[in-house]
Amino acid sequence: METWQRLKRNLGELWKSFRGNRMGLIGLGLVLSALAVAILAPWLTPYHPQQVIRDENGRGLTFAPPAVHPPLGTDDGGHDVWAQLVYGARISLTVGFLAGFIAMFVGSFFGILAGYFGGWLDNLLMRVTDVLLVIPDLPLMLVLVATIRQMQLKISPLTILILVIGLLYWTSTARLVRSQVLSIKERQFVARARAIGASHAHIIRKHILPQVMPLIVANTVLILSTAILIESGLAFLGLGDPTKPSWGTMLNFAFDRNAISNGAWWFYLPPGLAIVWVSLGCVLLGNVLEEMLNPRLSGHHLEGEAHIVKLGEAE
Amino acid sequence: MRAVIGRNVKISAEVQQSLREQFGLDKPVFPDQFLMTMKQWASGNLGVSWSLRRPVAEILLSKLWNTILLIGLGQVLAIFFGVILGLLAGWKRKTALDTGALIFSLIAWATPTFWLGIILLAAGSTWLGLPTGGILSPQNVGKPLYTVLPDLAVHLILPTLTLTILYLGEYMLIMRSSIVETLSEDYILTAKAKGLNQWQILWRHALKNAMLPIVTIIALNLGFTVSGAIYIETVFSYDGLGKLFQTALTKQDYPLLQGAFLLLAVSVIVANMLADILYTLLDPRVKAT
Numbered sequence: 001m002e003t004w005q006r007l008k009r010n011l012g013e014l015w016k017s018f019r020g021n022r023m024g025l026i027g028l029g030l031v032l033s034a035l036a037v038a039i040l041a042p043w044l045t046p047y048h049p050q051q052v053i054r055d056e057n058g059r060g061l062t063f064a065p066p067a068v069h070p071p072l073g074t075d076d077g078g079h080d081v082w083a084q085l086v087y088g089a090r091i092s093l094t095v096g097f098l099a100g101f102i103a104m105f106v107g108s109f110f111g112i113l114a115g116y117f118g119g120w121l122d123n124l125l126m127r128v129t130d131v132l133l134v135i136p137d138l139p140l141m142l143v144l145v146a147t148i149r150q151m152q153l154k155i156s157p158l159t160i161l162i163l164v165i166g167l168l169y170w171t172s173t174a175r176l177v178r179s180q181v182l183s184i185k186e187r188q189f190v191a192r193a194r195a196i197g198a199s200h201a202h203i204i205r206k207h208i209l210p211q212v213m214p215l216i217v218a219n220t221v222l223i224l225s226t227a228i229l230i231e232s233g234l235a236f237l238g239l240g241d242p243t244k245p246s247w248g249t250m251l252n253f254a255f256d257r258n259a260i261s262n263g264a265w266w267f268y269l270p271p272g273l274a275i276v277w278v279s280l281g282c283v284l285l286g287n288v289l290e291e292m293l294n295p296r297l298s299g300h301h302l303e304g305e306a307h308i309v310k311l312g313e314a315e
Numbered sequence: 316m317r318a319v320i321g322r323n324v325k326i327s328a329e330v331q332q333s334l335r336e337q338f339g340l341d342k343p344v345f346p347d348q349f350l351m352t353m354k355q356w357a358s359g360n361l362g363v364s365w366s367l368r369r370p371v372a373e374i375l376l377s378k379l380w381n382t383i384l385l386i387g388l389g390q391v392l393a394i395f396f397g398v399i400l401g402l403l404a405g406w407k408r409k410t411a412l413d414t415g416a417l418i419f420s421l422i423a424w425a426t427p428t429f430w431l432g433i434i435l436l437a438a439g440s441t442w443l444g445l446p447t448g449g450i451l452s453p454q455n456v457g458k459p460l461y462t463v464l465p466d467l468a469v470h471l472i473l474p475t476l477t478l479t480i481l482y483l484g485e486y487m488l489i490m491r492s493s494i495v496e497t498l499s500e501d502y503i504l505t506a507k508a509k510g511l512n513q514w515q516i517l518w519r520h521a522l523k524n525a526m527l528p529i530v531t532i533i534a535l536n537l538g539f540t541v542s543g544a545i546y547i548e549t550v551f552s553y554d555g556l557g558k559l560f561q562t563a564l565t566k567q568d569y570p571l572l573q574g575a576f577l578l579l580a581v582s583v584i585v586a587n588m589l590a591d592i593l594y595t596l597l598d599p600r601v602k603a604t
Contacts, residue, residue, distance in 0.1 A: 133535075134584050138542035139560060139576050146564050146572075229427055233546060236429050237561060251430060255550070260437045261447075268437070272430035280425035 014214075017292060024288030030281025034274070038089035047083040049245065054078070063264045073266040076257040084250055085270050091246035093278070095162055096228035102166025103227070104220040107173025112212065114174070115181025116204060125178065129171040138233065141168060145239045157241040161234060165227050173219050180212050218289035225282035232275045247271040352573070361577070362570035366563075371574035375556065379578075381450060382555035385547070386540050388471065389478025390533070397483045398529065401490025405525075406517065408495065416491065420484030428543050432477045432550035439473045446470050448552035474551045478543055482536065489532050493525040500524075527598050534590030538583045 018024050037044065047053070053061045053074050060078035061069055072081040114125040144164050149157065184190065185208065193203050234240065235248025242249065254260075254268040334340075340348070355362055361371035404416040439445040446452065450470050455463040497503065498521055506516045541557075548557035556575060563571040 134538065134580075134587050136538035136541040136579050136583050138545055139579050142545075142560070142564055143572060143576055146567070150567065225425065229425070232427050233429065233542075236427070236546070237549065238565065248427075251427075251433070255429075255433060260433065260440075263441070265437065268430075268433055272427060272433070275427050275430065276422065276425050280422060283421055283425055 010214075014292065018288070021288050021292075023284050027281045027284025027286075027288065030277055031285055034089060034093065034278045034281065037086050038093050041086040041090060044086045045080065045083040047080040049079060049084040049087045051080065051083070052078040053080055063259075063262050063267070065264075066266050072270055073264070075253065075264070075267050076259070076262075081267055081270060084245060085247070085274060088245055088247045088250055088271065089274065091158070091241075091244050092228060092231060092248070092275070095158055095165075095231045095246060096224055096278075098162045099165035099169070099227040099231065100220055100224040102162065103169040103223050104173055104216060105170075106167065107170035107219075108177050108212070108216050110170070111174040111177025112181055112204060112208060115178035116185055116200070116208060122178070125174060129175055132168065132171045137168060138230070141165070141230070141234060142237065142239070144168075145234060149239075157239065158244060161231060161239065165230055165234075169223055169226060169230075173216065173223065176219055177212050177216060180215055181208055184208055184211050214293035215290075218286055218293045220286075221282050221289055222286035225279040225286065228275065228282070229279050247274050356577070361574040364563075364568055364571040366566045366568040366571070371570050374559065374571065375574055375578055378554065378556050378559050381553065382544055382548070382557060385471065385474055385478070385553060385555060386544055388475045389482065389543075390536075390540065392475065392479040393482035394486055394529065394533065396479070397486025398490050398526070400483070401487040402494055402517070402522065402525075404487065405491040405494030405498070413491075416487055420488050423481055423484035426481065427546075428477065428481055429546040429550050431481060432474070432547050435473050435477055436550060445473055450554050470553075474547050474553055477547055477550075478540075481543060482540070485536065486529060486532065489528050490525065493528045494521060497521045497525040527594070530590055530594055530597060534587045537586045541579050541583065 053064070053069060055061055061074050062076055062078050064074040064078075066073045069080070072085065075081055075084070110125050114122040141164055145160055148155070148160050148164070190203060190207055193207055198206075231240075231246065232248030232251070235246050236252045236255070238252055240246055240249035240252065245253070248271075250271040251268060254264070254271070259265075259267040352362070361375070363369065364371050364374055367374060400416055404413045407413055436447060440447045446469060450467065451463055452466050452470075455466050460467075503516060503520055506520045511519075544555065545557035545560055547553065548555045549561050552558065556579070560572070560575045560579075562568075563575060
């Protein structure tokens, strides 16, 4: 109960300082509006994404421009592009968010354990993150996704995407959390808790976790943008689920089915804009949150403006 | 195996069996096939591609230079413009130029590589009449390189532009924060006290020191650049390693896929090592460990 009230108070203070930050507000707006579209998809369009739109003679309307079939025209198969876009938001955001959360959980888990206990566990973690840091991530993911699909394990393609993205992008979170835990565990209140006989589990839960939590949240928002971008990329390269098209899958279809040579800009522009919309929102939001919450960034050397020579006045 | 026989269902059982034996696929994956591959790799043999029926190393080598040309050109341009813009943004802090540079780099970061490629492809081919893909026009394939340079250049414009736009933002941001930091150093104050004008300070004292982080970023970025090459080569049907990788993936040509992955991973790791060594040479304050 007490923890909850403290959290509420902290959130209230956070919101007060967040409110004044224009970049952060824009980011929040972008992310929330995309979420709203995903949730409200059935109410935003009368069509189903796989439904073929026909003209009065019963022929399918293929590559109909927005002027003929508002608001965003149709694709090569006569499907409504706007309907695909709003339903695609559900797929893109679900994959991105789930993958991001997996990365957050795995990263925080290993980060806290490695930072708190140190020793061989810490060594192992640092070496694993070193390896994952240098191996080019897209080829690795392509190989992994393709290999897992090849095994025909009865896992849906989207689940494979979520797992592969989530289990490869936890390293930055782990490193960040680890370095934070390293400094927290040296502080007085942790030594005192240990002196009165608190267990490791108690110290981690009551003293370490509340301190690193804000940092984890900020980092997760940043990871989300990466996850959404990489999902779109893998889907564009044909590794999405064609029966559940995300924005990346839409671009894959548009590119493969000659939307460009047919001049069907209404097919390939909107999905890309939607991806930029969400990932830009997450980056703005995440950067602002990180600035506000990351103790290592506050009191940054860049803020010591008094010391900077004003070159403009040098003459 | 499906890659070779999958599309040809009428292949008889005996032929299937002999193909399996030929590629060693009748043995268990672990340890037999794994050890066989490792032994081959150790002796420099990357195996034979299933779909192209040619040695993997030979195929990779024939595509390598195309990719190096594309990535190299894009990186050099991105670094050049990124450093200049970052220098200006860091120097003229909190002006419209600085804010504009920041917003540009954020948007560039949030834009999917392949989508920017698609847009530039559509715009460039519709309004500027630029080629829609490939490295050379069909009639120029096979001619000596120096006779077709203008054609090559025209084909390179759009893919290079895509790479440059996307990677410029990051170099700019790094350069900006680096120059801001450098300008707060004591030796800049000394230079100012000596009565040097602002260009001399910026050029002789600030730029050289502020360039250091760029070296690390170039190497770290290489993995990121490889991803960019896969997307861009796919969009522009550019005949390099990235497109080869994507083809091997869709054709389930595993020896080719393994070989391409090995080449990409090793080159990124080697580049990182070189950057570390270069860094200790450039900055005497960093000691090699």
